[in-house]
Amino acid sequence: MSDESAADDQDAQRLAGDVAIVTGASSGIGEATAEALADAGASVALAARRADELEALADRIESAGGDALVVPTDVTDEDDIESLVDATTDEYGRIDILVNNAGVMLLEPLERADRSNLRQMVEVNLLGLMNLTHAVLPVMQEQESGHVVNVSSVAGRRASADSSGYNATKFGVNAFTEAVRQEVTTQGIRTTVIEPGAVDTELATHVPDEQVLERFAEMDLPMLHPDDIARGIVYATSQPARVDVNELLIRPTGQDI
Secondary structure, three states: OOHHOOOOOHHHOOOOOOOOEEOOOOOOOHHHHHHHHOOOOOOEEEOOOHHHHHHHHHHHHHOOOOOOEEOOEEEEEHHHHHHHHHHHHHHHHHHHHHEEEEOOOOOOOHOOHHHHHHHHHHHHHHHOOOOOOOHHHHHHHHHOOOOEEEOOOHHHHOOOOHHHHHHHHHHHHHHHHHHHHHHHHHHHHHEOOOOOOOOOOHHHHOOOOOOHHHHHHHOOOOOOOHHHHHHHHHHHHHHOOOOOOOOOEOOOOOOOO
8 A cells, every 4th residue: 555545544544433514515615614623533413403414415425335314303302402413322322523513694784784694593593503512511521521512703803894693603603612612621621712704604594684684695705615614623623632722713815814
């Protein structure tokens, strides 16, 4: 075997034996991350509301030699959260990586905002992430190891008009992640916050405000691919136990905001 082939094999197995949960796995960053973690050797519990898309993803992962468990989940439902954790531990006996990726982006000026949209962003982007982390943490504490990856956004660093609710949730994700890091880092548990810039996903289709959508259409932003973010997540989670990559801000080259 050539040195290059041996390196490829080693790289493909750098998460062998690990078990990961990925929320929002039915599309975009979550889908790409689930496939990338499986390619690196992890068994992956796929969580999202759209069961058909999860089944199709699981088929692709398993056809490529990976291992996937489909667990339809609404992260705003606490019973679903408990069922996700129970199903994963029942199947695999542990949880090594949690990727909190599920999110919605309902951008609109506050004066025209629907309060139900504000509530939905808080419940999905922030409270769901907090509740699932809370549910997984005892498993990781018992193992004395684990890695919580929270997908935030460049919007968690920089506020902008028409994004007040979304900004609030992503700033909250960043603060929550850092506070949890301080609580659990001495227990062998690592945390990473991922802050993507513009990524070509269906997230922008969630925007309910026509004027904001029109401005999006007029912008000529360079775009990342979901795989670009997935590679960052694999990088962070595959570091030696002594290394905790706390934060990754990933913008496309050419994005100046």
